[in-house]
Amino acid sequence: MITYYAKPLAKLINKLSGFPGVGSKSAQRMAFYILNLPTEEAQALCEAIIDVKQNIKECPICHNFSSNEICEICSAANRERDKLCIVAEVKDIISMEKTNEFHGVYHVLGGVIDPFNKKGPDNLNIKDLVERVSKNTFEEVIIAVNPTVEGDTTALYLSGLLKNFVKKITRIGSGLPVGADMDYVDQATMTKALRGRREM
Amino acid sequence: MITYYAKPLAKLINKLSGFPGVGSKSAQRMAFYILNLPTEEAQALCEAIIDVKQNIKECPICHNFSSNEICEICSAANRERDKLCIVAEVKDIISMEKTNEFHGVYHVLGGVIDPFNKKGPDNLNIKDLVERVSKNTFEEVIIAVNPTVEGDTTALYLSGLLKNFVKKITRIGSGLPVGADMDYVDQATMTKALRGRREM
Numbered sequence: 001m002i003t004y005y006a007k008p009l010a011k012l013i014n015k016l017s018g019f020p021g022v023g024s025k026s027a028q029r030m031a032f033y034i035l036n037l038p039t040e041e042a043q044a045l046c047e048a049i050i051d052v053k054q055n056i057k058e059c060p061i062c063h064n065f066s067s068n069e070i071c072e073i074c075s076a077a078n079r080e081r082d083k084l085c086i087v088a089e090v091k092d093i094i095s096m097e098k099t100n101e102f103h104g105v106y107h108v109l110g111g112v113i114d115p116f117n118k119k120g121p122d123n124l125n126i127k128d129l130v131e132r133v134s135k136n137t138f139e140e141v142i143i144a145v146n147p148t149v150e151g152d153t154t155a156l157y158l159s160g161l162l163k164n165f166v167k168k169i170t171r172i173g174s175g176l177p178v179g180a181d182m183d184y185v186d187q188a189t190m191t192k193a194l195r196g197r198r199e200m
Numbered sequence: 201m202i203t204y205y206a207k208p209l210a211k212l213i214n215k216l217s218g219f220p221g222v223g224s225k226s227a228q229r230m231a232f233y234i235l236n237l238p239t240e241e242a243q244a245l246c247e248a249i250i251d252v253k254q255n256i257k258e259c260p261i262c263h264n265f266s267s268n269e270i271c272e273i274c275s276a277a278n279r280e281r282d283k284l285c286i287v288a289e290v291k292d293i294i295s296m297e298k299t300n301e302f303h304g305v306y307h308v309l310g311g312v313i314d315p316f317n318k319k320g321p322d323n324l325n326i327k328d329l330v331e332r333v334s335k336n337t338f339e340e341v342i343i344a345v346n347p348t349v350e351g352d353t354t355a356l357y358l359s360g361l362l363k364n365f366v367k368k369i370t371r372i373g374s375g376l377p378v379g380a381d382m383d384y385v386d387q388a389t390m391t392k393a394l395r396g397r398r399e400m
Contacts, residue, residue, distance in 0.1 A: 011248050
């Protein structure tokens with residue numbers, strides 16, 4: 001391939017196009033943006049990158065990202081320690097937190113059971129989840145994974161493992177999203193919505 | 201606003217969401233990507249950023265980005281020095297180069313005349329363009345700016361300035377893009393296509 005850019009620029013574009021969701025055009029735009037940044041801003045960007053790499057660790061309790069030994073949620077005084085929410089990824093914690101409805105603690109699995117991508121229970125943070133649930137008294141365990149085939153499998157597997165230790169194991173609801181039109185919703189979602197109907 | 205992330209992570213997400221075309225979700229994905237990079241890769245990314253900031257300069261002849269004093273195109277031995285292509289932005293050079301049809305040299309204006317955004321001829325690299333064209337013998341000057349109102353204005357303005365020094369001033373063609381369907385093309389484009397018709 002012919003390179004149309006000066007070498008340092010081509011190298012940066014190449015690095016940026018490795019980012020998720022960033023194609024060559026976006027990488028080009030981003031590189032031009034960096035080129036036009038004030039030098040101290042570019043420096044600050046680098047410092048932020050290095051800072052993240054050096055100071056973000058995995059919380060040994062819940063596997064959330066943390067800048068302290070124990071993450072902010074696990075170490076917070078005002079969380080309800082008898083409610084556990086199991087999520088697949090760290091970013092799912094944010095989705096839960098944004099509802100402002102859950103004030104318990106979390107456990108990040110690091111994915112879901114997905115045989116096609118060679119991800120079994122052994123590749124997830126399940127062993128220490130079982131240990132954690134067996135050693136603590138949780139009033140409720142909420143399984144907050146996506147309503148996909150893999151999510152369903154994972155939820156079923158986990159509930160089987162945990163039901164000896166917790167009385168109440170729930171899974172977040174599935175059905176029509178707020179604002180949706182029944183007319184346009186797919187059949188699987190309609191089925192889920194019907195099965196998940198609640199008395200008024 | 202509540203921050204859901206550990207501080208270093210929140211800071212990086214904040215910096216990344218300032219990038220063009222990057223919203224908060226993409227910034228989050230990108231930050232997680234950086235977090236999962238091997239340390240040496242993150243280091244290399246920073247080095248690439250600093251390298252660009254330190255070593256990319258503007259070519260004093262054509263205003264292209266360059267890692268040398270004079271840019272690669274201006275200093276190349278095999279370019280046709282009697283053909284000049286005027287473009288608005290550096291990235292437009294890439295579009296031209298990719299055609300593999302033009303082997304002349306360039307002049308980057310740094311934008312187009314755009315009174316609504318307070319960009320007049322004085323804010324563009326026009327003064328040295330006129331000097332360059334008057335001092336060199338160009339067989340042809342191609343104006344390769346977008347077929348927009350601002351582009352049209354700029355092209356008209358430039359052709360007025362340069363016609364005393366060059367015999368042949370052209371502008372890149374405008375009309376139906378390859379693969380387009382006349383049925384779906386807007387009226388302005390159809391008009392341009394009709395006016396730009398060529399004998400077969």
